[in-house]
Amino acid sequence: MNKPGRERLHSNWKARLVQKGKASGLHNGPGDAMKLTWLGHAAFLLEGKDTVVVDPFLTGNPVAPVKPADVKCDIVCVTHAHSDHYGNAVEIAKRNRAPIVAILEVAAPAQVAGAETIGMNIGGSTEVRDTKITMTNAIHSSCFVGDGKVQAGGSAAGFIIESGPKVYHAGDTAAFGDMRLLGELYEPDLALLPIGDFFTMGIAEATKAVELLGTRRVIPMHYNTFDIIKQDPGEFKGNVSRKTKSEVTILKPGESYRLE
Numbered sequence: 001m002n003k004p005g006r007e008r009l010h011s012n013w014k015a016r017l018v019q020k021g022k023a024s025g026l027h028n029g030p031g032d033a034m035k036l037t038w039l040g041h042a043a044f045l046l047e048g049k050d051t052v053v054v055d056p057f058l059t060g061n062p063v064a065p066v067k068p069a070d071v072k073c074d075i076v077c078v079t080h081a082h083s084d085h086y087g088n089a090v091e092i093a094k095r096n097r098a099p100i101v102a103i104l105e106v107a108a109p110a111q112v113a114g115a116e117t118i119g120m121n122i123g124g125s126t127e128v129r130d131t132k133i134t135m136t137n138a139i140h141s142s143c144f145v146g147d148g149k150v151q152a153g154g155s156a157a158g159f160i161i162e163s164g165p166k167v168y169h170a171g172d173t174a175a176f177g178d179m180r181l182l183g184e185l186y187e188p189d190l191a192l193l194p195i196g197d198f199f200t201m202g203i204a205e206a207t208k209a210v211e212l213l214g215t216r217r218v219i220p221m222h223y224n225t226f227d228i229i230k231q232d233p234g235e236f237k238g239n240v241s242r243k244t245k246s247e248v249t250i251l252k253p254g255e256s257y258r259l260e
């Protein structure tokens, strides 16, 4: 109902620019909805007021259901510099003329590579088109590796993305106590949490993360892409339903979820 699809958004682009000047009524009106599609690993396509792709690691991702050229978006968000997150961000951003939103140290090389970028930092928010993006803390590392060299990638981050509904993409992270603060401050409608272990939280930690966040709807990510992060998402779902009032939805790569 009233789903602001790309077609309508784009045909109303000029009208929206005028409307935006009034700075009211654009966020979280009744009837807002988002279609969220898992592109495997930590990659998601969020089709809300704008279409946002997060961490588009598609080339080299054995479970990716689409190719970079198939991704149509308005905004690209990148949580950190590791290749399984930065992935195809630059080529997707260029093809779609979509800005890359990332921490300064990730945005700078993306800009050198020819992408439009918005380099921000943890704790801050920005409005891009009709989407509000807040960068959150994540406990993880971040660097670019290539040509035998390692280049610093700033701090790893997560995002609260409000494009209609509000989604927390935790990025790669350990569980941390301030997830409670994120839950209180931003009250996300849905949390995307890594459960793969080894590089990030495993099932026990991610279950605690759900308790801390208090988010009603949860989708697990960053598992079963490679053997080293093999997990049973059903175990996570069972743990969460035993310990919290939250509901876990398990997607297969390429599957979508409708968030009202």
Ligand SMILES: [Zn+2]
Residues within 6 Å of the ligand: 042, 082, 084, 085, 172, 199, 222
């Ligand atoms: Zn990762």
